[in-house]
Amino acid sequence: MFKQFTENINANQAYLLFSLGIFFVFFIVVTIMLIRIRKQHVDHMRDLPLHDSLTDSTPPLQS
Template identity: 85%
Template sequence: MFKQFTENINANQAYLLFSLGIFFVFFIVVAIMLIRIRKSHVDHMSDLPLHDSDTETPQSLQL
C-alpha cells in the first residue's frame, strides 16, 4: 500500500508526507509522556498557582 504512494511522489507531496510524519511522531511522543507522568507530579503542578497566591500581599498586586 505504501509502495503505491511513494512511487509517484512529487516535491510538494514529499513535504506533505514529511509534515504528516512529524505530526504523528509528535502526537505519539506526547501520548507516551502523558501515560508515563506520575499523578503526584500532576497534583503538585496543579496546586502551584494556589500556593503562590498565598504569599503575595495586596501591596505587591497594585500597579
Template identity: 75%
Template sequence: MFKQFTENITASQGYLLISLGIFFLFFVVVTIMLIRLRKEHVKHMSDMPLHDGIKEPQKHKKL
C-alpha cells in the same frame, strides 16, 4: 502497497507527507509522556498557583 504509493510522489507531496509524519510523531510522543506522568507531579503542579507564598487578606467578620 506502499511501493506503488511512493513511486508516484512528487517533491511537493513529499513535503506534505513529511510534515504529516512529524505532526503525527509529535502527538504520539506527547501522549506517551502524558501516560507515563506521575500523578503526584500533576497534583503538585496544579497546586502551585494557589500556594505562591503570598498571604491572602483576612476576611472581615460581620458584627
C-alpha cells in the same frame, strides 16, 4: 500499496508526508509522556498557582 504511493510523489507531496510524519511522531511522544506522568507531579503542578509566594507578598495595586 505503499510502494505505489511513494513512487508517484513529487516534491510538494514529499513535504506533506514529512509534516504528517512529524505530527504523528509528536502525537505519539506526547501520548506516551501523558501516560507515564506521575499523579504526584500533576497534583504539584495543579497547586502551583494557589501557593505562589510572589502573589502572597506583593501589595495590592493602587488605582
